Amino acid sequence: MSEPVVLVYPYFYDKTHDSHLFFPLGIAAISSQIQEKGLAVHICDCTFKDFGLSLQEIISYRPGIVGIYVMVTLSNDAFRLARELKKHLPESLLVAGGPLPTIYPERFLSVFDVVFRGECDYTFARFCSEYFKSNRNFLGTKCVHYPGLFFLNKGLIISNPVTHYNAEMIDRLPLPDRSGFDHKLYQDISEKKTGYKPASIMITRGCPYHCDFCSKPIFGNVFRKRAIANVLDEIIDIKRWGYNQLWIADDSFTLDLQYLQAFCSALISRKLDITWTCLTRVNGLTSTIVNLMRQAGCLKVYLGLESGSNETLQVMNKGVTVEDGTRAIRLFQKSGIKTSAFFIVGYPGESIESIEKTFDFSLAFPFEEISFNVPLPLPGSPIFERIKGINCYEDWNYKNELRFIYPTEIDGHWIKRRVSETMSEFSCRKAESIP
Numbered sequence: 001m002s003e004p005v006v007l008v009y010p011y012f013y014d015k016t017h018d019s020h021l022f023f024p025l026g027i028a029a030i031s032s033q034i035q036e037k038g039l040a041v042h043i044c045d046c047t048f049k050d051f052g053l054s055l056q057e058i059i060s061y062r063p064g065i066v067g068i069y070v071m072v073t074l075s076n077d078a079f080r081l082a083r084e085l086k087k088h089l090p091e092s093l094l095v096a097g098g099p100l101p102t103i104y105p106e107r108f109l110s111v112f113d114v115v116f117r118g119e120c121d122y123t124f125a126r127f128c129s130e131y132f133k134s135n136r137n138f139l140g141t142k143c144v145h146y147p148g149l150f151f152l153n154k155g156l157i158i159s160n161p162v163t164h165y166n167a168e169m170i171d172r173l174p175l176p177d178r179s180g181f182d183h184k185l186y187q188d189i190s191e192k193k194t195g196y197k198p199a200s201i202m203i204t205r206g207c208p209y210h211c212d213f214c215s216k217p218i219f220g221n222v223f224r225k226r227a228i229a230n231v232l233d234e235i236i237d238i239k240r241w242g243y244n245q246l247w248i249a250d251d252s253f254t255l256d257l258q259y260l261q262a263f264c265s266a267l268i269s270r271k272l273d274i275t276w277t278c279l280t281r282v283n284g285l286t287s288t289i290v291n292l293m294r295q296a297g298c299l300k301v302y303l304g305l306e307s308g309s310n311e312t313l314q315v316m317n318k319g320v321t322v323e324d325g326t327r328a329i330r331l332f333q334k335s336g337i338k339t340s341a342f343f344i345v346g347y348p349g350e351s352i353e354s355i356e357k358t359f360d361f362s363l364a365f366p367f368e369e370i371s372f373n374v375p376l377p378l379p380g381s382p383i384f385e386r387i388k389g390i391n392c393y394e395d396w397n398y399k400n401e402l403r404f405i406y407p408t409e410i411d412g413h414w415i416k417r418r419v420s421e422t423m424s425e426f427s428c429r430k431a432e433s434i435p
Helices: 025-036 051-060 072-088 099-103 123-133 167-171 183-194 228-240 257-270 287-295 310-315 322-335 352-362 382-386 412-433
Strands: 005-009 041-045 065-069 093-097 114-116 149-153 156-159 198-201 245-248 275-280 298-306 338-344 369-373
Touching: 005 025, 005 051, 025 041, 025 065, 025 123, 041 051, 051 072, 065 072, 065 123, 072 093, 072 099, 093 099, 093 123, 114 123, 183 198, 198 228, 228 257, 257 287, 287 298, 287 322, 298 322, 310 352, 322 338, 338 352, 352 412, 369 412
Parallel strands: 005 041, 005 065, 065 093, 093 114, 198 245, 245 275, 275 298, 298 338, 338 369
Antiparallel strands: 114 149, 149 156
């Protein structure tokens, strides 16, 4: 067998932060696809390891290819790992993939040999196989045939167009390889916090909406749905690993009500005995579908309400109103599904009065959880292209959630104080409501 491929998730769990932890689903998916090619694969999930231990583990495999997943919040550690691996494994091919390399591939070529942009299903596994078959002759892999491939060849940039796979091709993919993770640790942490052991799953891809703050570099705007039977097979596999709840991580899971109805009906008829939570938009929902979600095991939804001001929602290009949000909240409450809400305060051009409306809105309903962020102009989002003075190299980690990374007239200290006051008020009201 050829040298192994090592797939790295460079997230280091900070135990002081109250995180929702899930093993990296994308890494699991790519792993199964590489295995289908008959190649050896190792997963290095750094979540519960320190940097030094992770580095030594990767080196010990003596890999021919190292693939590192990178998004904005992981960028510092990803580059740090890559630089160390270059020193210790000079013969290994370093590959970057994920949201940030998709948007800024040229920034990765100072350390990485190759970047894969966009959806890497099929493509990366085939590339690994042909790379080894060509005796590690990179240019012998017919590089033009790999969608999303980006690299430097004799001073010239080779940049192949990205692709988005249709639903039929997504359904033909093998189930994610969940064997390379410390499931007990993931489950114990979540069960201690929530009483459940959730695993992530992706059922649909893409989002047709165009929110001002949103970046969709991987799955894009085209909405695609997996076959329900295919989804049920994956749920059965998830249960086999000891999980009893799903976190449906899709951007637009509730977009197609007919599909949502079919999913719920299948869960009920198959009696899979698993609960689930999901993200949802607030528009288009009906009492019938919300009640069916509850019957099918939905316990909680996460609502991107963002603002209590219609003027700010319009600037955000959310395509919904405060009234739409209020109606959705009441639908879920009536059905017995809990709601949690995300809010953004301090949006460019937003007034103090508008921000206060958002704080008031967040306290107007018995949410299970609320969270506040200041605008985070992600690379690839419209707001990122519009705002001047953004620190593009900032590593946006949890410590920076309420810190503006661009010049603004909003007083950051005031924002922090008002968020703290609102969260304290929320906690008091929630405690008073508990029997």
